[in-house]
Amino acid sequence: MPDRAASASAPVEPGLSGPAGADVNSPPGRFDRFPLNLLPFVGRQRWHLLTRRDKMILAVMVGIPLVFDLALIWGSLVVDFLWSFTDWQGTGDMTGGGMGHRIVGLLNYQQLLDGTYPFFWTAVVHNLFWLAFLMFVATPIGIFLAVILDGQIKGMAFYRTVFYLPVVLSLALIGIIWQLQYAPDWNRGFIDGTLHAFGYNVPVIKDLPLIGQWFRDVSKTDWVGGPLAIVPTVVAASWRHVGYICILYLAGLKSFDPVLREAAAIDGANARQTFFRVVFPVMRPINIIIVVITTIEALRAFDLVYIINYGRSPMELLSTLITNLSISESTRIGFGSAVAVILTVVSLVPIIGFLIVTLRGEEQQ
Amino acid sequence: MDDQDKRAGLLSGGQVTRREVLKKGLIGAAGLTVLPAVMSACSSSSATPSAGSGGLSGKLTVGSNLSDAIPKTALAGAIATFSALNPNVKVTVNTVDHTTFQNQISNYLGATPEDVITWFSGYRMRAFVDQGFFTPIDDVWAGPTGALYTAGFKTACTGNDGKMYMIPWDTYAWTVYYVPSLWQSKGYTVPTTLADFKTLAAKMQTDSLVPIGLGDKDGWPAMGHFDIINLRENGYQFHVDLMGGKQKWTDPKVVDVFTVWKGLLPYYQSGAAGRLWQDAAAGLIAKTTGMMLQPQVVETATAAGAAALADLDFFPWPNHGTQWDAEAALDAPIDGWMLTAKSPNASADQAAAKALLAFFGKGSTQMLYAEGDPEGICPANDADTSLYTPLQKKQLQVIGAAKKITQFMDRDTNPGFSGPQGMQGFLLDFLSNPDQDLNALMTKIQKFWDSLGS
Numbered sequence: 001m002p003d004r005a006a007s008a009s010a011p012v013e014p015g016l017s018g019p020a021g022a023d024v025n026s027p028p029g030r031f032d033r034f035p036l037n038l039l040p041f042v043g044r045q046r047w048h049l050l051t052r053r054d055k056m057i058l059a060v061m062v063g064i065p066l067v068f069d070l071a072l073i074w075g076s077l078v079v080d081f082l083w084s085f086t087d088w089q090g091t092g093d094m095t096g097g098g099m100g101h102r103i104v105g106l107l108n109y110q111q112l113l114d115g116t117y118p119f120f121w122t123a124v125v126h127n128l129f130w131l132a133f134l135m136f137v138a139t140p141i142g143i144f145l146a147v148i149l150d151g152q153i154k155g156m157a158f159y160r161t162v163f164y165l166p167v168v169l170s171l172a173l174i175g176i177i178w179q180l181q182y183a184p185d186w187n188r189g190f191i192d193g194t195l196h197a198f199g200y201n202v203p204v205i206k207d208l209p210l211i212g213q214w215f216r217d218v219s220k221t222d223w224v225g226g227p228l229a230i231v232p233t234v235v236a237a238s239w240r241h242v243g244y245i246c247i248l249y250l251a252g253l254k255s256f257d258p259v260l261r262e263a264a265a266i267d268g269a270n271a272r273q274t275f276f277r278v279v280f281p282v283m284r285p286i287n288i289i290i291v292v293i294t295t296i297e298a299l300r301a302f303d304l305v306y307i308i309n310y311g312r313s314p315m316e317l318l319s320t321l322i323t324n325l326s327i328s329e330s331t332r333i334g335f336g337s338a339v340a341v342i343l344t345v346v347s348l349v350p351i352i353g354f355l356i357v358t359l360r361g362e363e364q365q
Numbered sequence: 366m367d368d369q370d371k372r373a374g375l376l377s378g379g380q381v382t383r384r385e386v387l388k389k390g391l392i393g394a395a396g397l398t399v400l401p402a403v404m405s406a407c408s409s410s411s412a413t414p415s416a417g418s419g420g421l422s423g424k425l426t427v428g429s430n431l432s433d434a435i436p437k438t439a440l441a442g443a444i445a446t447f448s449a450l451n452p453n454v455k456v457t458v459n460t461v462d463h464t465t466f467q468n469q470i471s472n473y474l475g476a477t478p479e480d481v482i483t484w485f486s487g488y489r490m491r492a493f494v495d496q497g498f499f500t501p502i503d504d505v506w507a508g509p510t511g512a513l514y515t516a517g518f519k520t521a522c523t524g525n526d527g528k529m530y531m532i533p534w535d536t537y538a539w540t541v542y543y544v545p546s547l548w549q550s551k552g553y554t555v556p557t558t559l560a561d562f563k564t565l566a567a568k569m570q571t572d573s574l575v576p577i578g579l580g581d582k583d584g585w586p587a588m589g590h591f592d593i594i595n596l597r598e599n600g601y602q603f604h605v606d607l608m609g610g611k612q613k614w615t616d617p618k619v620v621d622v623f624t625v626w627k628g629l630l631p632y633y634q635s636g637a638a639g640r641l642w643q644d645a646a647a648g649l650i651a652k653t654t655g656m657m658l659q660p661q662v663v664e665t666a667t668a669a670g671a672a673a674l675a676d677l678d679f680f681p682w683p684n685h686g687t688q689w690d691a692e693a694a695l696d697a698p699i700d701g702w703m704l705t706a707k708s709p710n711a712s713a714d715q716a717a718a719k720a721l722l723a724f725f726g727k728g729s730t731q732m733l734y735a736e737g738d739p740e741g742i743c744p745a746n747d748a749d750t751s752l753y754t755p756l757q758k759k760q761l762q763v764i765g766a767a768k769k770i771t772q773f774m775d776r777d778t779n780p781g782f783s784g785p786q787g788m789q790g791f792l793l794d795f796l797s798n799p800d801q802d803l804n805a806l807m808t809k810i811q812k813f814w815d816s817l818g819s
Contacts, residue, residue: 224638
């Protein structure tokens with residue numbers, strides 16, 4: 001350390017510090033000036049390690065993204081927060097009066113929470129269901145597939161492609177694909193068509209005591225229109241989510257130290273024990289990422305529902321409420337902002353949780 | 366004719382002045398009573414294109430929501446004729462998907478809209494006029510255009526400030542469509558009362574048909590069903606007052622409407638919320654559905670070919686046995702053209718835009734469209750009705766027989782109230798769960814209306 005500090009503390013001409021003017025005679029010193037552990041931040045006395053040019057580069061590289069971040073994300077967040085206390089319609093004089101906004105205080109929030117705007121709580125329930133389904137059904141399936149695919153199976157590449165393919169498709173496209181699956185008439189929808197071909201249209205089957213009845217009932221099911229339409233929709237979303245989680249986990253498994261697995265095998269653990277007692281705990285960093293990704297996926301769920309029916313009843317989500325309130329025939333920007341603020345606050349919970357876990361992990365190391 | 370004349374007098378300011386209507390906060394209501402100009406209009410002045418605007422030059426942009434293939438082609442034909450008359454005006458049409466156009470109208474009008482755009486009359490027009498998005502076109506109406514429309518149409522095109530904002534383009538009636546050959550083979554007859562209607566529906570069910578087709582995925586088709594049942598159960602005035610907020614949704618009369626509707630739901634096509642109306646209409650044309658309340662069926666039939674279109678007929682919604690049957694009221698929305706205020710070329714293009722609007726306002730132009738898209742009929746009274754298809758002639762007759770005409774729920778009330786999270790949502794909720802506590806649903810609707818502060 002001392003010699004590194006010494007060599008670095010020697011004044012270096014700014015013009016020489018660039019790659020072109022690199023000091024060929026003392027390469028170690030040159031590399032030491034960009035230490036991997038961010039030396040400049042370790043101790044106060046090391047600030048002078050940065051030349052003016054470095055500072056400029058730093059300022060530009062940090063500053064520009066910061067400005068964008070502040071203006072586009074935090075700026076809009078603040079504006080959004082302020083709008084949520086108004087009834088601004090999105091047009092007209094923003095400074096108040098006329099067709100502009102009036103300050104309504106907490107009225108927007110009150111109307112959201114007390115059920116005056118009944119679609120809000122429906123949307124909250126739908127978002128929660130979406131989260132629960134992805135977290136407890138889709139994600140475990142993805143992990144399960146990853147574990148299976150991690151073994152030596154013939155045609156691995158094929159299976160991996162099959163499961164990963166949906167991830168490549170945009171959610172809008174997935175929406176269109178699944179609409180064709182769910183379309184409610186047998187000559188248009190795949191599911192109804194299949195049931196029609198094999199079930200309620202076939203005399204033998206349709207007259208069977210229980211199954212026939214079931215086929216006929218299912219044929220009447222309005223997949224993406226019935227009161228529980230959110231279920232088939234989240235199934236469509238899971239189709240993609242499973243592949244996503246599968247690949248993510250597979251990557252983690254590939255970097256898993258086989259020695260641990262061998263040790264477990266020597267200790268006589270079976271496959272299940274090996275996974276739950278050894279693999280799963282060691283994969284903690286990946287697990288955390290997966291939980292965070294799943295939560296974010298659930299909170300930002302939008303495309304699929306919007307492409308299917310613009311988030312109308314019975315498929316309201318917080319994100320579609322915001323969109324429909326902000327860009328629709330009658331814009332209620334103020335009210336929509338209140339929904340957006342609530343969604344932001346809800347989103348902060350998993351993000352803060354993630355940060356706490358990550359930071360604590362780093363401290364322990 | 367007495368009734369019509371009386372109404373004409375009423376609308377042209379005889380008994381009720383515009384101010385009084387305004388005071389009632391119900392200017393929309395006045396716009397609803399649209400005199401079917403066409404019915405008395407056999408003036409056969411087959412208006413040869415004398416636009417007299419050959420000297421115009423420049424360019425002109427048109428924003429259209431006529432995104433379905435048939436209306437789109439029909440509009441292209443009309444535009445081509447305008448271009449032939451005005452070779453120096455370069456007209457560009459930007460067609461946007463119908464529903465997307467509606468959903469994004471606010472942003473569109475506030476940003477960089479085209480010069481001339483399609484929109485809807487009534488409350489729905491005035492809500493945006495009030496926000497300063499449109500330029501008045503009184504000078505167009507002062508020209509030959511003014512003489513082509515009855516007071517009813519004029520009122521529907523008038524803003525809250527008394528200025529003219531729209532040129533009518535197309536109007537069509539909400540009636541029940543059916544396929545006559547299917548009905549003949551099954552021995553069905555057109556029902557005139559609700560009881561007959563139900564009996565017929567039940568019979569269709571035993572014949573393995575879907576009695577009443579419905580696709581409500583877009584949210585609005587079910588509104589037409591509410592409108593007509595409310596008009597028959599409670600009459601025009603109550604309906605209009607309800608739409609304008611003068612009557613409460615919690616009124617037992619509204620619950621009655623839903624109760625009557627609920628009685629019909631067993632005959633409705635299941636899965637309405639997930640189905641597009643186009644798919645429902647396809648079922649009607651394919652003879653798996655018995656009947657369907659939806660004017661756009663004609664579009665589907667036209668697409669299916671001449672034979673399908675020839676084998677299509679309709680009847681007005683049956684009588685409910687109430688005093689309101691005599692009104693024979695129905696939804697007959699008017700689509701029209703408007704001049705936007707915020708178009709980037711608004712001032713440069715204005716002369717050409719107004720020429721186009723005047724051109725659109727003529728019966729001969731509307732006929733070009735109505736021939737290409739026989740779903741609706743021409744609002745201008747100089748349209749050559751002899752060119753109409755039998756269905757269009759019948760529409761003319763049905764609209765003419767109606768003593769009261771409404772636009773459509775989403776055109777007769779606050780757009781925020783009728784939107785996806787609004788009446789569309791409430792009606793979908795009702796359709797998917799008709800056994801719920803209707804009074805509770807009405808309370809929810811009224812509470813929502815109140816929260817909009819309109």
